[in-house]
Amino acid sequence: MTTSDLPPAAQRALAEAEERRRKAEAEAQPLPKELGGRKGPEPVRYGDWEKKGIAVDF
Numbered sequence: 577m578t579t580s581d582l583p584p585a586a587q588r589a590l591a592e593a594e595e596r597r598r599k600a601e602a603e604a605q606p607l608p609k610e611l612g613g614r615k616g617p618e619p620v621r622y623g624d625w626e627k628k629g630i631a632v633d634f
Contacts, residue, residue: 579587 579590582590
C-alpha cells in the first residue's frame, strides 16, 4: 500500500507527522556530558535499569 492509496485524512496526518519530526530534529540539542555517570547506552532510552543484575534508581 502506498501513500496515494490512503484516504486524504491519512495522507494529511502522515505529512503533519513528518513535518513535526523534521522540526524536532532541527531543534534537538545534544545531551550535556554526564560526569561520573554510567558507561554505555542511555538507560532511559534503552530501558536498562540494572547494573550487574542489581536494579538502580536515579
